[in-house]
Amino acid sequence: SQQGEEDPQALSIQEGENATMNCSYKTSINNLQWYRQNSGRGLVHLILIRSNEREKHSGRLRVTLDTSKKSSSLLITASRAADTASYFCATDSGGGGNKLTFGTGTQLKVEL
C-alpha cells in the first residue's frame, strides 16, 4: 500500500525557479527519505530526515518534516534542466528490515 502521497503530481517550472514538492503520510515514522528517478532508471537517494529533526539541507535541497501534520516538503532551489525527474518520498515506519513505503511521486520538469 502507498504510505505517502506527493503533491503536486506534476510540476513544470522555468530554470532558475524554486521547486517545492510535498509529501503526506499516514503512520508514525522513524525517518523519511526523498529519492529521485530519471525516466526509466533506478532511484537515487537524495536526503534523509529523522523523526526528531525538523529541517535538513543538502546543497540546493532543503527538506522539512512536520510529524504533527505527518507531512514533509522538498525544496529545490535555483532549479536546472538537469533536475527534471520524478521525485518520491519514502517512509521507514520500523518493523524490521528497514522497509520503505514509497509515495506516488511528483514529476518535475524544468524548462530552459
Add this chain to the structure above:
Amino acid sequence: SQTIHQWPATLVQPVGSPLSLECTVEGTSNPNLYWYRQAAGRGLQLLFYSIGIDQISSEVPQNLSASRPQDRQFILSSKKLLLSDSGFYLCAWSVGPQQDTQYFGPGTRLTVL
C-alpha cells in the same frame, strides 16, 4: 565502492512463461536486499526483502517468489507469468549500522504479452 547489477535490462515474455530476474551487489557484505515493482507512472511497491540468506519476507501475495542463493545475490522468479506482472522491477540494497538508505539498481523492464 559498492555497485549493484540487474539483468536483463529489458525482457518481453509471453503469458504463462517462467521468469528469472537476477540482482547482485558488489563491494559489501551481508546487505539487506529488496525487490520492488513499479507500474507505469506510479510509485514503488515492495515485493520481497531479505535480511540474510534464507531469510526472505514477502510483502504482497502473488505468483512471484524470491530466493537468495548467495549473500549478495537476489533472484526474483515466477513459474507462470500473468499480464499483470508487467512493470519495472527494481532491486535495492542497504547495509551498515543504520541501514536506512537504500541503493537501487538500474531496473528491469518486463513486458508480458
